[in-house]
Amino acid sequence: MTQLRIEFWFDFASTYSYLSAMRLDPLARAAGVGVTWRPFLLGPIFAAQGWTTSPFRIYPAKGRYMWRDMTRRTQALGLPLQQPDNLPQNSVLAARVAQLALGTPKGVAFCKSVYGAEFGQGRDIADPVVIRACLEQSGLPCDMIEAAQSDDNKRRLRRSVEEAMARGLFGAPSFTVGDELFWGDDRLEQALDWAVGHA
Amino acid sequence: MTQLRIEFWFDFASTYSYLSAMRLDPLARAAGVGVTWRPFLLGPIFAAQGWTTSPFRIYPAKGRYMWRDMTRRTQALGLPLQQPDNLPQNSVLAARVAQLALGTPKGVAFCKSVYGAEFGQGRDIADPVVIRACLEQSGLPCDMIEAAQSDDNKRRLRRSVEEAMARGLFGAPSFTVGDELFWGDDRLEQALDWAVGHA
Numbered sequence: 389m390t391q392l393r394i395e396f397w398f399d400f401a402s403t404y405s406y407l408s409a410m411r412l413d414p415l416a417r418a419a420g421v422g423v424t425w426r427p428f429l430l431g432p433i434f435a436a437q438g439w440t441t442s443p444f445r446i447y448p449a450k451g452r453y454m455w456r457d458m459t460r461r462t463q464a465l466g467l468p469l470q471q472p473d474n475l476p477q478n479s480v481l482a483a484r485v486a487q488l489a490l491g492t493p494k495g496v497a498f499c500k501s502v503y504g505a506e507f508g509q510g511r512d513i514a515d516p517v518v519i520r521a522c523l524e525q526s527g528l529p530c531d532m533i534e535a536a537q538s539d540d541n542k543r544r545l546r547r548s549v550e551e552a553m554a555r556g557l558f559g560a561p562s563f564t565v566g567d568e569l570f571w572g573d574d575r576l577e578q579a580l581d582w583a584v585g586h587a
Numbered sequence: 588m589t590q591l592r593i594e595f596w597f598d599f600a601s602t603y604s605y606l607s608a609m610r611l612d613p614l615a616r617a618a619g620v621g622v623t624w625r626p627f628l629l630g631p632i633f634a635a636q637g638w639t640t641s642p643f644r645i646y647p648a649k650g651r652y653m654w655r656d657m658t659r660r661t662q663a664l665g666l667p668l669q670q671p672d673n674l675p676q677n678s679v680l681a682a683r684v685a686q687l688a689l690g691t692p693k694g695v696a697f698c699k700s701v702y703g704a705e706f707g708q709g710r711d712i713a714d715p716v717v718i719r720a721c722l723e724q725s726g727l728p729c730d731m732i733e734a735a736q737s738d739d740n741k742r743r744l745r746r747s748v749e750e751a752m753a754r755g756l757f758g759a760p761s762f763t764v765g766d767e768l769f770w771g772d773d774r775l776e777q778a779l780d781w782a783v784g785h786a
Contacts, residue, residue, distance in 0.1 A: 453768060
């Protein structure tokens with residue numbers, strides 16, 4: 389039997405990816421579905437469609453709504469929410485370290501730690517001090533920050549962005565089950581159902 | 588006791604509003620919540636943020652995804668889906684007639700009939716022949732098409748658009764419970780919960 393599996397595509401700058409990152413594990417476990425965490429960057433994808441920043445900044449009504457909606461959703465889920473100062477945050481450093489960390493069993497803990505620091509405590513994830521604390525918290529060595537700057541690791545992240553674009557991703561979080569694409573935290577349950585129903 | 592109530596804001600050009608229009612009634616009834624149907628037009632709201640057409644046309648990857656997602660959702664809900672030729676459809680005539688028809692007990696049936704013709708059968712709702720058939724199907728007089736062109740009725744629809752913009756709506760479907768805004772078919776259940784929990 390093939391193991392059921394979904395891919396979870398996330399950008400650390402994405403608010404709704406925080407929700408999925410925090411609620412994904414128990415739901416996937418209950419469904420018997422494995423999860424591959426796929427860090428990527430929305431910046432190049434947004435740029436390709438003519439956006440130079442987050443759509444939540446380009447369309448202020450949408451941005452105001454998003455924070456109100458995030459407040460309601462995090463309250464319902466029992467998650468902390470603290471709006472960081474500079475939005476969208478520069479997520480390149482965090483994504484590079486995650487790319488490397490996810491090659492270890494502690495990578496998922498690192499990703500959750502980054503989301504918790506960013507949207508739970510409002511900290512700046514472009515700051516290496518914050519990323520170092522997240523590595524420590526998840527039991528990973530601090531020098532992963534330097535190791536993540538290798539050409540090879542940078543290239544792997546770039547290839548993920550290219551793969552995301554080629555597969556039609558245009559936002560985060562996204563979930564893929566084979567060629568099937570699901571966009572948005574609201575589609576997490578449906579992506580898991582799809583993996584189970586189309587094995 | 589105040590009657591629990593939500594407002595359902597819809598544009599006939601909006602694909603996801605079709606889903607909400609078709610599944611709203613039984614859910615609201617089960618929750619004990621009344622629904623005020625509020626036709627409005629996204630065109631002027633999109634124009635105010637610099638869009639001259641649907642975001643699903645402006646961002647093709649999003650458009651392709653939307654139809655795939657609509658296919659999955661309508662299959663799950665047991666609704667027909669037929670993509671109309673010209674998208675987004677011009678929904679002004681349908682909205683004006685709905686504005687008038689919703690003053691009668693058969694207005695909701697008319698709105699559902701329009702959505703069914705448009706996205707269930709792929710018909711052109713800018714065509715008065717189609718709107719006339721929807722009026723007949725819902726037991727309303729065909730001359731409502733002419734009556735809907737009165738200055739007073741046009742003005743009422745324009746005021747709805749202004750109210751929508753003032754209340755921060757930026758897409759459809761949207762749901763409001765007092766000042767609380769919910770965007771997207773995915774938020775229908777949460778809007779109903781909110782109405783019940785914050786009465």
